[in-house]
Amino acid sequence: MSANSTKTVLVAGGAGYIGSHTVVLLLEAGYNVVVADNLCNSSEESLRRVRVLTGCAPERLVFHNVDLCDAAALGKVLEACPQFHSCIHFAGLKFMIEEILKDFVKSDKGKDWAIDCLRYFNPTGAHSSGDIGEDPNGIPNNLMPYVAQVAVGKRECLTVFGDKYDTKDGTGVRDYIHVVDLASGHLKALDFLEKKGCGWYTHNLGTGTGYSVLEMVEAMKKASGKDIPYKVGPPRVGDLACVYADPAKAAEDLGWKAQFGLDEMMRDMWAWQSKNPNGFSA
Template sequence: MARLLITGGAGFIGSHTCVVLLEAGHDLVVLDDFSNSSPVALERVQELAGRSLELVRGDLRDPVLLEQVFASADAAGAPIEAVIHFAGLKAVGESVAQPLRYWDVNVAGSRALLSTMDAHGCRTLVFSSSATLYGYPETVPIPETAPVQPINPYGHTKASVERMLADLAASAPDAWRIACLRYFNPVGAHPSGRIGEDPNGIPNNLFPFVSQVAIGRRQRLSVFGGDWPTPDGSGVRDYIHVMDLAEGHRAALDALLGDRPQLLTLNLGSGVGASVLEVVRAFEAASGRAVPYEVVDRRPGDAAITVADPSLAAERLGWRTQRSLADMCRDGWAWQSANPQGYQGAS
């Protein structure tokens, strides 16, 4: 078992992955500034896994702090063997309004992390990339060989970090073990309902919005476009249960640590599309609540259908999704109904 640094481990995907990695026996150091998460998530992660982790509260972009994290692990005789790098900003609209902030946290933050890893001989990394970098896909299902052509600053920052990682891997191909995981649409929650997605303000993504409508925090869902070239006219996305995604990280880490140094670039998705209206119906069935909606104009920047070709991840990691849309809704509702205000006010 390895000692791992998890940046952004208190966030939505990070917290679920921490549970899976603790259960697999790894020792974890979590670095998070809680700019988009709550320390309560990490308390619950430890409660679910029945094991503790080490927390370092701070900013990824702080080179002094990063040096301390790696140096103190070295000094304790338990060096960091690998990093799973979730910390970053992820809201497309915000990235259009505040591009420098996105380049700073996502790109400069990753560069600071990589420099410190290199200085300490830690050269195994799993990076949170995104299907956003495919822009308007020309082929669906989307293979990893599809052109990288992001259409917003957030996507540009993810593509730039992937570029930086490819350059780094090429500079020392016998040293670096890197997996760029291109997530599709992570949703749902741990089946216990103890941890889940807790967005600040108005959710940008469909699933948390739908669940907040179901619980009564929001009046109705706006469905952006009812005239897409899809079976019911609403947009189609590839939703992936966050526990499947968490298990994908464990599989990627195992593949990196157990094989020769290499750069892996993999889609993590289900390969199955669901429309907005299908999600609404599935959520209504899981929650027993109505989800009122109205169809409004299309949003600029949306594509009709985005679905992964997940076959390379199956081949290289022996991993594929196990959970259905009904499971995503059931577990998402378990989280939302037990935590109507998210982690706010929770103990």
């Protein structure tokens, strides 16, 4: 076990999709982890599986079912473990948290803080074991969970919103990143902040490569061996034709670069979905 075993990280929203994969890597790196999550869009079962995957001692992963908006309840969590090395926050509105933290780090109370805002680009995939993955409540809002649910037979058909964009096949292009790559970016950020010191920093965590909706559908068909029927619907208001990251700053500052490609994303996502067709409630 590394020297990080003496350091404890508070992970807000750590029972969720990205959070649970990050907790796995934190534990494997030797950190102790305290998860605070009200389970409004996640499951405590994910943490039970994390314990099995990592073989960690019970005291190294502690869970508190708490709403971060409940100041009294959160205060008890902080009192129970007052020596946090750092905090990773998955449990809020991204833009608003960024604006709050920008102001905070400029204040007298925040001047001794080191904060890194990690900007995500369409996480997909799952842990290679297939034991933890994305389990959205109700009808998925994101493309790939919906595609995977069609592949496993849980949904009848995918709706593709628009096929007349200025892209190679007319469908929208986005930057998809394997969730384990995204999780590893958080550990790299912790190392960076420890070395860099106080201040405000931002980094894009993406691959820099865009894939269209139909390319993602074909990739899942290849991984699953299943047909994925789809129909074309009207484009959604506000959707752009093409959005992808420039991850150069993350490579330069953090020494981080995505390691997994599209085939690995789909392979691991299908391992999760086929093994858990009803998610954590199975």
